[in-house]
Amino acid sequence: MFRIRRLWLRTFRNYALADLALAEGVTVFVGPNGQGKSNLLEAAYMVSTGRSHRTGQEAEVIQRGATAARVRAAIARRGREEELEVTVALEDGRGSVRMRLNGAPSARGAVLGRLPVVLAAPWDLELVRGGGAGRRRLMDAALAQLSPAYFFALHRYHRVVIQRNAVLRGRAGPRATGLEPWDAQLVALGVRITAHRAAYVERLRGPAADWFGRLGGAGTLEARYRPSWTGQGDETLAAAGRAQLAQRRADELRRGLTLVGPHRDDLELLLDGVPLRATGSQGQWRTAMLAMRLAERDVMAADLGARPVLLLDDALAELDPERQRRVLDVDGEGQVLATATALPEAATSARVIAVRAGTLEEAAWSPRSATS
Amino acid sequence: MDYPGPLARLIDELSKMPTVGPKTAQRLAFHILRLPPEEARALAEAIVDVKAKMRYCSVCFTITDVDPCATCADPARRDDVLCVVEDPRDVLALERTREFRGRYHVLHGAISPLDGIGPDDLKIAELLARVRDGAVREVIVATNPRVEGEATAIYLARLLKPLGLRVTRIAHGLPVGGDLEYADEVTLARALEGRRDL
Ligand SMILES: [Zn+2]
Numbered sequence: 390m391f392r393i394r395r396l397w398l399r400t401f402r403n404y405a406l407a408d409l410a411l412a413e414g415v416t417v418f419v420g421p422n423g424q425g426k427s428n429l430l431e432a433a434y435m436v437s438t439g440r441s442h443r444t445g446q447e448a449e450v451i452q453r454g455a456t457a458a459r460v461r462a463a464i465a466r467r468g469r470e471e472e473l474e475v476t477v478a479l480e481d482g483r484g485s486v487r488m489r490l491n492g493a494p495s496a497r498g499a500v501l502g503r504l505p506v507v508l509a510a511p512w513d514l515e516l517v518r519g520g521g522a523g524r525r526r527l528m529d530a531a532l533a534q535l536s537p538a539y540f541f542a543l544h545r546y547h548r549v550v551i552q553r554n555a556v557l558r559g560r561a562g563p564r565a566t567g568l569e570p571w572d573a574q575l576v577a578l579g580v581r582i583t584a585h586r587a588a589y590v591e592r593l594r595g596p597a598a599d600w601f602g603r604l605g606g607a608g609t610l611e612a613r614y615r616p617s618w619t620g621q622g623d624e625t626l627a628a629a630g631r632a633q634l635a636q637r638r639a640d641e642l643r644r645g646l647t648l649v650g651p652h653r654d655d656l657e658l659l660l661d662g663v664p665l666r667a668t669g670s671q672g673q674w675r676t677a678m679l680a681m682r683l684a685e686r687d688v689m690a691a692d693l694g695a696r697p698v699l700l701l702d703d704a705l706a707e708l709d710p711e712r713q714r715r716v717l718d719v720d721g722e723g724q725v726l727a728t729a730t731a732l733p734e735a736a737t738s739a740r741v742i743a744v745r746a747g748t749l750e751e752a753a754w755s756p757r758s759a760t761s
Numbered sequence: 762m763d764y765p766g767p768l769a770r771l772i773d774e775l776s777k778m779p780t781v782g783p784k785t786a787q788r789l790a791f792h793i794l795r796l797p798p799e800e801a802r803a804l805a806e807a808i809v810d811v812k813a814k815m816r817y818c819s820v821c822f823t824i825t826d827v828d829p830c831a832t833c834a835d836p837a838r839r840d841d842v843l844c845v846v847e848d849p850r851d852v853l854a855l856e857r858t859r860e861f862r863g864r865y866h867v868l869h870g871a872i873s874p875l876d877g878i879g880p881d882d883l884k885i886a887e888l889l890a891r892v893r894d895g896a897v898r899e900v901i902v903a904t905n906p907r908v909e910g911e912a913t914a915i916y917l918a919r920l921l922k923p924l925g926l927r928v929t930r931i932a933h934g935l936p937v938g939g940d941l942e943y944a945d946e947v948t949l950a951r952a953l954e955g956r957r958d959l
Contacts, residue, residue: 566916570915
């Protein structure tokens with residue numbers, strides 16, 4: 390069981406200070422747009438992953454006039470109480486992110502996965518129409534929480550790409566070692582990343598298709614991994630990687646860039662066999678992405694033996710009550726934090742918190758009186 | 762307001778030290794200002810002394826006050842195994858394990874194209890000269906487990922294996938991205954034991 394018991398924010402976006410006790414089950418933050426509902430989910434996401442899902446410029450979360458933003462979470466993890474903390478401090482105009490686990494400064498890799506989370510947000514639509522980077526992140530965010538080995542392989546892989554690009558640009562000069570020491574690592578790490586991603590998407594496919602149907606999506610949703618290197622088994626994958634490197638060498642030297650490897654993988658989303666971006670309506674895209682996130686939760690739950698915390702940012706508005714109920718059904722186990730501008734009809738047993746201008750207030754009204 | 766000349770100069774010098782920011786530099790400078798004269802003098806002398814008396818060993822390039830260093834001069838150590846590390850601090854870390862009885866070679870860094878560091882910036886030519894004299898049978902590459910250390914290990918293996926040497930890499934039970942300096946002794950000893958051929 391993974392659960393946030395308490396969330397504490399300090400000069401984080403529009404919250405000067407917030408201290409929020411959270412229960413298991415469903416909590417819905419209700420209020421007009423721009424009042425700070427999404428900021429709470431962003432805070433929960435950041436304290437568990439060290440990243441914001443909304444911005445690559447972490448300094449944005451620091452309240453105007455402050456020099457740092459801090460989020461602390463008291464969590465329950467497999468029956469144990471732990472504390473996570475993330476601080477974004479302004480350093481030379483940029484946000485520097487530091488994490489703590491039970492009070493001790495900790496590397497991001499050591500904190501990831503302590504509180505597994507899945508987040509569905511309006512930004513997910515960009516995953517349908519945008520470039521491959523967002524869709525790679527969709528795979529990586531789940532895998533990094535599930536497997537420290539994956540996180541470290543990915544981290545090292547990116548460093549290898551950066552170093553290799555420096556060789557390709559000739560920055561190392563005539564004394565360079567050549568590409569061999571970097572190619573060997575690119576292939577070895579790339580094979581592990583590819584194998585992990587392939588296995589993950591294979592498990593995601595079924596639940597994603599199921600959820601798409603259960604959420605009222607018309608047609609068949611299919612998620613398909615498009616790896617840079619294909620083949621059965623590590624040796625075949627490595628051979629494919631080496632062959633591509635040899636084939637693209639001249640291109641790579643001309644452009645000064647690593648053009649081959651899993652940093653160029655993609656995840657294809659198809660509706661009845663046609664790329665989703667070319668066929669669906671925005672409504673269908675939204676349903677498809679929510680289905681992907683719920684499938685992500687299912688796969689993570691199967692691996693972890695308990696459900697990750699589900700963060701639903703404005704993800705319920707377009708669903709009818711029956712489908713809302715399917716999404717919010719926690720089956721007596723698990724925690725869901727959701728935002729909405731109006732209380733979802735299906736949230737009959739949810740705890741409701743009204744959010745207005747960065748202040749939080751337990752709503753005394755029941756769902757019925759709110760909707761009447 | 763600026764600090765008076767000598768104080769400003771001390772703060773300026775201290776703030777050049779790694780991990781010392783302007784605030785810490787100020788605090789240290791005021792602390793030094795309040796020291797009894799003999800303590801301040803002892804600190805200054807220690808700084809001058811370390812530069813005057815410490816040097817690199819002409820054989821293994823670790824840091825030493827006698828040349829050759831104590832390890833290189835020790836007749837009881839094995840000449841057939843050579844352990845290659847990035848930094849003199851790695852020698853100390855490995856020595857603390859008491860597991861390794863061979864000799865050392867300090868590269869003074871790792872290959873990093875991003876920083877413009879290639880083989881010529883490291884003590885690699887000196888390493889080749891050392892192993893060519895014939896006594897060394899095995900080279901253990903104990904560069905850091907970061908990708909730069911790994912690249913250096915791969916590069917060294919390519920140079921050394923054609924010379925008929927066994928080239929091994931210490932096992933990666935080490936925290937990834939961590940330095941040997943921070944690995945505890947048990948971890949390091951196990952890493953030495955579990956080394957693999959490159
Ligand atoms: Zn020496």
